[in-house]
Every structure is written in C-alpha cells, then in structure tokens.
Amino acid sequence: MSPPPGFDDLSGRVADLAPVFREPLDSPYEISNELYAALRHVLHDVGGQIDLPLPFKEKAEEDWEMNTYVTCECLGWRGAWNSEERRRAENDLGATLYFGLPYYARWATVAAKVLINKGLITPDELTAKIDEVRARMETKA
Amino acid sequence: MSHDHDHGAHDPIQAPEGVSEFEILERAVRELAIEKGLFSEEDHRRFSEWAESIGPSGGSKLVAKAWTDPEFKARLLADGTEACKEVGIDWLDPTGVGTPSDYTYFYVLENTPEVHNVIVCTLCSCYPRPVLGMSPDWYRTPNYRRRLVRWPREVLAEFGLHFGPDVEVRVHDSNQKSRFMVMPMRPEGTEGWTEEQLEAIVTRDTMIGVALPQADWTASGPPSAAKANS
Amino acid sequence: MTEYKYAIGDRVTVRDGTTLFHTRTQAFTRGKSGVVVEYRPEWVIPEDEAWGRDDAERGGRYEPFYVVRFLQRDLWPNYTGFDIDTLETEVSEHWLEPAKEE
Numbered sequence: 001m002s003p004p005p006g007f008d009d010l011s012g013r014v015a016d017l018a019p020v021f022r023e024p025l026d027s028p029y030e031i032s033n034e035l036y037a038a039l040r041h042v043l044h045d046v047g048g049q050i051d052l053p054l055p056f057k058e059k060a061e062e063d064w065e066m067n068t069y070v071t072c073e074c075l076g077w078r079g080a081w082n083s084e085e086r087r088r089a090e091n092d093l094g095a096t097l098y099f100g101l102p103y104y105a106r107w108a109t110v111a112a113k114v115l116i117n118k119g120l121i122t123p124d125e126l127t128a129k130i131d132e133v134r135a136r137m138e139t140k141a
Numbered sequence: 142m143s144h145d146h147d148h149g150a151h152d153p154i155q156a157p158e159g160v161s162e163f164e165i166l167e168r169a170v171r172e173l174a175i176e177k178g179l180f181s182e183e184d185h186r187r188f189s190e191w192a193e194s195i196g197p198s199g200g201s202k203l204v205a206k207a208w209t210d211p212e213f214k215a216r217l218l219a220d221g222t223e224a225c226k227e228v229g230i231d232w233l234d235p236t237g238v239g240t241p242s243d244y245t246y247f248y249v250l251e252n253t254p255e256v257h258n259v260i261v262c263t264l265c266s267c268y269p270r271p272v273l274g275m276s277p278d279w280y281r282t283p284n285y286r287r288r289l290v291r292w293p294r295e296v297l298a299e300f301g302l303h304f305g306p307d308v309e310v311r312v313h314d315s316n317q318k319s320r321f322m323v324m325p326m327r328p329e330g331t332e333g334w335t336e337e338q339l340e341a342i343v344t345r346d347t348m349i350g351v352a353l354p355q356a357d358w359t360a361s362g363p364p365s366a367a368k369a370n371s
Numbered sequence: 372m373t374e375y376k377y378a379i380g381d382r383v384t385v386r387d388g389t390t391l392f393h394t395r396t397q398a399f400t401r402g403k404s405g406v407v408v409e410y411r412p413e414w415v416i417p418e419d420e421a422w423g424r425d426d427a428e429r430g431g432r433y434e435p436f437y438v439v440r441f442l443q444r445d446l447w448p449n450y451t452g453f454d455i456d457t458l459e460t461e462v463s464e465h466w467l468e469p470a471k472e473e
Contacts, residue, residue: 041398042390046283047263047314048291048399048447053299056279064164069275070188071171074180076241077188083241084420087265088393103266103281105163111170121173129169137160137168246412264395290399293443294452306453312443316395317436317461318414 043091043098065104072107081114089114191235196274197345200322202228203249203272204348205339208327217324221247225272232271243270244318250311251324252350257308258323259297259350261289262315269320273345280349290314300351323350330356373413375435375464381407382470383439385462393421396466404470405441408459412436416463434463 025031031039061069075081089110090098101109115121175182206228207214217224222232222245232245239245247269250258262268263286268276279285289296293310297303304310313321325347331339346352377383387401395417415424415431424431443456450456 040391042392042394044264045394045398046287047261047397049287051284051287053288053295054282054284056277056282056285056299059278061275064161064167066189066192067171067185068163068167070185070192071167071174073192073241074184074188075174077236078180078184080174080179082420082423082425084417084425085423086242088421090265091393099283102163103278105166108163108167108170112166115170115174115179120177120179125173126169129173130165133169133172134160134165137165263397290458291443291447292451293456306455309455309457310452311440311456312458314397314458314460316397317411317417317463319411319438319461 068104068108199272200348201340201343204343205336221249246319252326267315383467384470405439407437408440409438
C-alpha cells in the first residue's frame with residue numbers, strides 16, 4: 001500500500017540529479033515574446049499549471065502567524081489598505097519572494113512594504129524598529 | 142526529524158525553534174502601526190479574540206441544522222450570509238462591516254447524488270473564515286491551487302474520495318468576493334440523531350469538499366490519519 | 372437596481388484581453404466559453420480595488436459579476452475526469468462577451 005520508507009526521499013533526490021539546462025537572466029539585451037509573456041504572467045494565477053502530487057500537510061497557526069493575520073486585517077479594518085492591495089502587493093514581490101517565502105511571511109513582508117509605499121511609515125523607521133524588537137526579543141530569550 | 146509515518150498526507154509541520162525574523166518583522170510592523178495610529182492595540186486584541194473564536198464548528202452547526210430543518214436549509218441556500226445569524230455567526234463581525242479578507246457574500250453549495258462540490262481559490266486562498274475558521278495549510282499551497290481545478294478527481298482521490306462517471310464533480314474557484322462552503326449529504330446510519338451528534342461528523346474537510354461525513358467517525362483528526370489508525 | 376447585460380442561461384466567452392500587473396480573471400478561462408448560472412452583486416472591480424480605489428468616492432468602478440459554469444472538458448486539453456465535470460468561477464461583466472456560435 002505505502003512505498004517503503006525513504007522511497008519518496010530517494011526518488012526526489014534522483015529527480016534533483018536530472019540534467020538541467022539553465023538560461024540565466026541577468027538583464028538580457030533582448031528576450032523573445034514568449035519569454036516576455038511568461039515574465040508578465042501575474043504570479044498568483046497558478047490554476048491549471050502542471051504540478052506533482054505532494055503530501056497535503058496540516059499546520060496550526062503559530063502565534064506570530066496569527067498576529068500577522070490580525071495585524072494585516074486591522075490595517076484593512078482601519079483603512080490603511082484593503083485586502084486586494086495586499087494580494088497585489090504579494091504578486092509585486094516577484095516570483096522569488098512570492099514562492100520563496102512562507103505564506104504568512106509574505107503577508108508580513110507586504111504589510112511593511114505597502115505601509116512604506118503609502119508613506120505611512122518610513123523605511124528607516126521600520127528597520128530601526130526591527131532592530132529594536134530583535135534586541136528586545138533576544139534578551140528575553 | 143521524528144516523522145516516520147508512511148501515510149505522508151496530513152503530517153503536521155513542525156515549527157522551528159527560536160525567534161524567527163518573521164516574528165520580529167510582524168511585531169515591528171504592529172508596533173509602528175499602533176504608534177502611528179493606523180490601528181489601536183484594542184483593535185488588535187478584539188480582532189485576535191474573534192480570530193480565536195472562529196472554527197469549523199460554525200459550519201458544522203449550519204449543516205446539522207440544515208439536515209434536520211428543511212425550512213432552515215432553504216433559507217441557508219437562498220441567503221447564506223443571513224442564515225448564519227441563526228447559529229450566531231454574523232459576517233459583519235468583528236468590525237461591524239465584515240473582515241477585510243472575507244467580505245460578506247457567503248454561499249452554501251449543496252451536494253446531491255448528482256453533484257459533488259469542492260472549493261479552491263487558485264489566486265490566493267480565499268476561505269469562509271467566519272464559518273470554518275482558519276484555512277488548512279494545504280489549502281493555501283500553490284500545489285493545491287494549481288491542481289484542484291484541472292485534476293479534481295486525482296486530488297480528491299488523494300483525499301480518499303472517488304466518484305463515478307454519473308457524479309458531476311463541480312469545482313468552485315472562489316476568485317472574487319464570494320465565499321463558499323459545501324453542504325455535504327447526510328450519510329446513512331444517522332437517522333434520529335440530534336443536531337449535536339450530527340455536528341460531530343461534519344468536519345472541516347467535508348465542508349471544503351475533500352471528505353464525506355461518515356456516521357462512524359467524528360472530527361478527531363484528518364481522514365487519512367483516522368484510516369491509518371483503524 | 373443592477374442592470375445585467377447577460378441573462379442566466381446565456382453562453383458567454385471570457386475575453387483574452389492583455390493583462391499587466393494584476394488580474395483576477397484566470398488565464399485558464401481566457402477564450403473559454405461557459406454558461407451564466409447565477410448573478411452576483413455589483414462589486415468594485417479588482418482592477419480598481421487593487422490600487423486602493425475601493426469605493427465610489429475613491430474612483431472605484433462597480434460592475435455586475437456573474438457565476439460562469441464551464442465544462443472541464445472545454446477548459447483543459449485531454450481532461451482526465453469525466454465529461455459531466457464542471458468548474459464555476461466568477462467574472463466581471465467587462466471580461467465577458469457573448470459566446471460565438473459554435
């Protein structure tokens with residue numbers, strides 16, 4: 001019924017060893033229309049893209065994740081942004097951050113970014129506050 | 142890593158130890174926002190309370206009531222948002238105008254012998270939080286969002302569901318302001334049950350459409366875990 | 372009183388307009404035809420909402436939205452399910468046009 005333990009891990013590693021032809025993009029001089037269309041594709045529009053079956057996992061919200069969700073909703077509640085601005089901001093992060101960050105990390109990142117974009121906070125205020133919070137939390141830990 | 146289960150689906154993800162940069166970022170944003178008057182600490186506390194109060198039991202109550210009261214069922218199908226008030230759920234909570242991410246347009250999708258409904262949001266992970274609580278981790282993954290719309294029967298099979306060619310599998314891609322919940326069919330073997338007994342078998346996954354309620358199994362864990370344990 | 376250009380039962384096609392920066396009209400629906408099965412209210416379109424124009428005062432444009440039901444076999448090449456399967460999603464009016472005669 002189930003594969004032997006380690007089968008999926010082994011198969012995954014074998015797949016990782018398949019040859020890949022990499023075409024690095026480092027501000028190319030020109031690109032094809034096909035590549036441009038792919039680059040333009042709005043990131044969150046993933047329905048129907050080919051993907052492999054992966055285990056569907058459960059995970060309870062950690063405290064920081066619940067706090068992130070609540071912070072984002074409170075910002076919407078009191079008018080700093082609306083949820084569609086949040087969703088567009090997640091797309092605007094670009095593919096590396098959109099797919100590289102965990103779900104709620106995306107929320108936290110765009111909350112910070114949009115507040116800066118709107119001039120509600122400044123980037124140096126944010127980074128100073130991050131340093132202050134980090135120092136505070138690391139002395140507690 | 143302590144996981145050696147071989148029923149890989151639905152394994153819980155372990156959180157890393159220590160303070161994460163994301164936790165620091167969130168707290169920094171929150172403190173700045175409060176300092177700037179973008180929202181208040183009281184707002185955050187009130188919304189947190191609401192977020193902790195929601196869960197699948199809201200939806201279970203709706204379904205159990207619909208199963209036992211045909212007139213309620215008709216009201217629920219005609220106006221989901223309004224009917225929720227009859228089980229104490231107000232889609233305008235906790236702000237008075239609804240939540241920024243969930244809006245106030247709630248529709249219940251009735252499963253029948255001819256139609257099986259299942260829900261996804263391919264674009265993000267829109268979910269009816271007021272009636273089901275926070276969405277499952279897997280519901281938010283690009284993997285589920287990519288695959289359910291195009292290979293619904295394969296994905297449902299991974300959840301243990303199989304339907305024949307006479308059952309229309311109807312996928313709802315909730316891509317705008319509507320929020321959906323599935324009303325599963327009442328299983329056999331539940332004749333004469335109270336609403337409380339019925340609620341216990343209406344699990345979160347049955348209201349997303351990736352599980353079917355079973356008379357001999359209550360909401361104590363994901364379906365594959367239950368099967369592995371039996 | 373919302374005026375709906377399309378009636379329940381009308382066959383409609385999702386336009387394949389150029390999309391830049393943001394959309395909630397999925398690529399997999401573009402150029403595909405389905406049936407209007409329900410009305411939704413008039414909502415501010417995501418093309419406005421996503422840039423903060425989320426109500427009339429802020430310049431948000433309202434449009435009727437429709438629930439469109441597609442046959443899966445019309446959406447996907449070599450659909451692996453059964454002919455009876457469907458998908459429903461919501462589309463704003465300006466993304467729809469009457470389906471061409473097939």
